[in-house]
Amino acid sequence: MQGIFMSPARSSDPFDNWTVQVRKGLLEFWVLRRLARGECYGYDLVKELTQMGSLSMSEGTVYPLLSRLRVQGWVETHLVESNEGPARKYYRLSAEGQQQLTSMNCYWDELQSLLEDPS
């Protein structure tokens, strides 16, 4: 569940601290890119994220992020009744979220090219 997530306050290993910061920075980006492919059931989205190897994050990180994205207006939710359990909350990218994602993609491309050619 926790993957290799460790809060910087808890780890004295510089590499661990660095990976934590990288993952935190990328998490929002990943969520928006994932939702750009189509709406997703919240529980499934969380399960995907908690099992993503190097990028895995705990539920304690993902759910607050999803709530924040919704409050910010970057994602929208709607409920779908289900015969197999509680009503399912589906997440999708809002128009504003799409704009943000476009900006993030451009920035990401720029970062990648800088990293590939530091000179």
Next chain:
Amino acid sequence: MPPLPRSAEAERLEADYLKRLKQVLTRLPNELSVDIFENVNNHISAALAGYSGEVSLSQMAQVLEELGPPESFVEEEAPPSQPPPIPEMNHANNDSRQELSESLHLLYTASIILVIGIWIPLIDLYLFDIIACFLISKIVLSPAHKRLDMIDLGSSAKICAWSLVGLFVFSVLEALSPLWGLIGLPFAIASLVYSLVMMWQIYAGLKRICQQVELSSFSTRIEKARNTYFTFLIISISIGILLAAIVTLSSPTNSEVSIEVMSLLLLPVNWFFGWMFFLKPLKDLQKQIESPITS
């Protein structure tokens, strides 16, 4: 579709978790906290949807363990101006560690009273247990020991203490008529159930403390102790039921003996093993927390 039914213990565990979650979420803006709470609530239901029949305590515990402690939901989102949700314990703050060490010492003392009480033949063995449960409740609910963060344990300990009081009263009355012993049976069941709940809450509380003071190795020990205890519990319940059945079948008029046998095995024995299996880790944890202060 209505949610899956939960066993009483599972429902209590879930309610405790959600109550704690609500408390920690108050650190966040209302809109965020409401949304996160709703998400976590739905997550629990969705995770349990895979099970059939009544959700058991262990199934609920597994789901909640995978979710992580309620505090983890505010660690990232609490505004920078606020202190971290687990303040000053990550670093060797002597005052905080001293306070926690003293609180753990008191909890350990109360637990010793409980364990010794089981073996002192003082009127059905309950008096020391009653004193210990009230003491535990007083300790964990006192503001002076807030660092233990075991408020839920305080409530359960109180209920358990009063159940034992009831059991004690009816055990004494049983001398007048065996019927009183039967009437006291619900108190026996209640004290057993709440002793299990207390046990779970203590283990959960100690694990939280291990996380706060960054002693993950102790967290593993606490978990092993908990698993060993529940294994003994299952064994003792099985043996109790088997022996009670044998006694009843061999001599149907001796149903009171069966109940006594079951009471003996289910209540004091599993309490004894349970409390013994966490006393040592508890004491060692207290020493470990103390050691940066004295070194």
